Amino acid sequence: MQASLLGFVSIGALAAGVHYVVALLAHALGWQPANANWLGFLLAFPVSYIGHRWWSFRGTLANHRQAFPRFFAVALLGFFANQLLLWLALTYTPLPFWLVLGVVMVLVAISTWLLSRFWAFHHG
Template identity: 80%
Template sequence: MRASVLGFVSVGALAAAVHYVVALLAHAWGWQPSGANWLGFLCAFPVSYIGHRRWSFRGTQASHKAAFFKFLAVALLGFVGNQALLWLALTYTPLPFWFVLGVVMVLVAVSTWLLSRFWAFQHD
C-alpha cells in the first residue's frame, strides 16, 4: 500500500501541476474561474489516468475499459466537489483564485485516492 500511496502522490502531483498551471493561465487570459478550472481538469485527466494505471495501481486486475470508466466517475465526482468548494470560497471569501484553487485541489485529492484505490483500480 505504501508504494500505491507514493505512486498516487507522484502522479497526482504531476496531474495537479498540469491542472493548476492550465487553470491559472486560462484565468490570466480572461476565463472565468469555473471555465478555467474545467480546462485545467480536462488537460490533467489523461495525465492522471495513464500515470495511475501504469504506476500507482499497476497491480490492478481491472481491465482498461472498466478502470477507465470507474476512474472517470471518480475524477468527475472529485471535480464536482472541487467546483463546489471553489465557487463557495470565491463567493464568500476575499481569497484569490490561485490560492483557493490550490487549497481545494489538495482537499479533494484524499477522497480521490481512496475511491481510486478501493474501487476504480480495485485489487483482489
C-alpha cells in the same frame, strides 16, 4: 500499499500542476475562470489516469474498459466536491482561502485515493 500511496501523491501532484498551469494560461488568454478551470481539469485527466494506471495502481487486474470510466467518475466527483466545498467554506465561514483550499485539497485527495484504490482500479 506504501508504493501505491507514494505513486498516487506523485502523479496527483503532476496532474494538479498541469491543471493549474493550463487554467492560469487559459485565464490569461481571456477565458472565464470557470471555463479555464474545466480546461485545466480536462487536460490534466489523461496525465492522472495514465500515471495512476501504470504506476500508482500498477498491480490492478481491472481492464481499461472497467477502470477508465470509473476513474473518470471519481475524478469528476473530486472536481465537483472541490468546487462545492470551497464555495461552502468561503461563503459560510470566516476562514481564509489559503486554509480552506489546503484542507479541501487534502480531503478530496484522500477520498479520490480511496475510491480509486477500492473501486476504480479494483478488479471485480
